[in-house]
Amino acid sequence: MIIKYFSWIKEHVGKSEEQIELPDHINNVNELINYLNEIDKKYSLIFEKKQLIKIAVNKTYSSFDTNISNNDEIAFFPPVTGG
C-alpha cells in the first residue's frame, strides 16, 4: 500500500510518501491509523485531531470507515487552501 502525505502532515511524517505492507487484519482507514500509531509516535501527533485530517483513497475523498486493501493508494492531508 502507498501512503501519501501533504502540506504540514508531510513535514511531520518527514516524507511525502511511503510504501507499507498492509497486515491482513486491517480493513479500513481507522484501523490503518491505529496501526501506524503503534509503529511510531510521530503518527499519533498527526492523528490526534482526526477531525482536521482529510482522507483520499485512490484519489477520491473517503472517510475513516472506508474499506482499504493492500493495492490501494491512501492519502492524508489537511483541508485544502488553493484558489
Next chain:
Amino acid sequence: MIIKYFSWIKEHVGKSEEQIELPDHINNVNELINYLNEIDKKYSLIFEKKQLIKIAVNKTYSSFDTNISNNDEIAFFPPVTGG
C-alpha cells in the same frame, strides 16, 4: 431648448438633434410632447406609446411630469440595449 433623439426614434424624426424655442406656456415634458405633436404628425407616431419612451432632462433620467425650461437639453430614446 435642445431636443435629442436616439435609436429608432432618431430615424422616425429624421434627425438626431434639433433646437426649438420653448413657448412660455410649456412647463413640463408632457406639455412639450403635446406641443411637438401639434407641429408635426411624425412626432405623434413616436409618442403614441409613451410607456415605450425613456426621457432624460440634462442627461438625467426624468419623467413625463419633470419641469423643463428653455435652457434644458431633453432627450427621447427607447429602452437601452448596451452591454
Next chain:
Amino acid sequence: MSKNSPLIKIKIQNEDFDVSDEIKILHQNNTGAIVNFIGVVRGYDEKNNQIINSMTLEHYPGMTESEIEKIVFESFQRWELTGVTVIHRIGNLKPSDQIVFVGVSSKHRQNAFDGCNFIMDWLKTKAPFWKVEENNNKKNWVNFNENDNKALKKWQ
C-alpha cells in the same frame, strides 16, 4: 495612486481592449480576487433566426459616462472593492468582437463576483447604449430584454 485608494476607470471607446492589460491595472497590492465580465457580439440572432453580419452601437455622450459612474459608485457603497474598470465600445462591431469589459477587484472573492454582477445588471438597464444589427441591407434595432429588468430584483 496610494496603496489603498480605489481604482476607477470608465471608458467609452471605438477601439478594442486587451483584457490582460486591464487585469494588470486591477492587480493592486493585496487585491486577491478579480472578477471580469466580457460581452461579445454574437454571430446569430436566435429570436429572429438569422445571421448577424455586423452591429453598430450608438450612445448618448455625457449621459452614458454619468450613468455608469452612478452605478460604479453604488457598487463601492455596497461592497468592499479595491478597483472597478468599465470599458464599453461604440461604433461598428463584427461577430465575436468584444463589446464590454467590467472588471472588479476585491480582497474577497464574493464581493468581486457580486460587484461585477451588479454593475452588469444595472449597466444593461440604465446606460444609454443602443444596438442595431445589420444583415445585408436590413437594419434591426435590438429590443430591450425584459429579463434585464427582472435581473435587477436580486439587488433590492
Next chain:
Amino acid sequence: MSKNSPLIKIKIQNEDFDVSDEIKILHQNNTGAIVNFIGVVRGYDEKNNQIINSMTLEHYPGMTESEIEKIVFESFQRWELTGVTVIHRIGNLKPSDQIVFVGVSSKHRQNAFDGCNFIMDWLKTKAPFWKVEENNNKKNWVNFNENDNKALKKWQ
C-alpha cells in the same frame, strides 16, 4: 470542434497564463457572455499582520485534476454553459502573481456568473492544493478558511 460542443480545458501548471489568450479560446461562436475569476498572490497577510515574500503551492497530482473535472461537469449539469477553462498554478509564486483562472462562457450572462462563482467555491473546498507562505526563513502553511465552507451553502 463543432460549433455547439462545450469547450473544457483544465490545466495544472507552473507557468503563468495570459487571460486574453484564454478568453479568445472561450470566444466560441454565439457565446455572448464570458465571466472570469482571477486569483492573485497577496503581498500582505492581514490575519498574521506580516509581509509575504513568496508562496509555494503544492498539490496532489491526479486527484487535483479529477476533483476539478467533477466540479466542472457539475457546473454543466446546473447551467447552460458553452465553455469552461480552469488553470491553477503550482510551485513558487510572488506577490501579485496570478494563481488561478476560472473562465466560463454562456449565451446568458447570469449563467456565466453563477457557473464561475460555483466552480470557484467548490475548487476552494475540494481541489487538493495547499499554500505555504514564506517570510524570511519562516514557513507558514495557510489555514483553511471556514468562510469557504459557508460559501457552499448558496448552491444547495
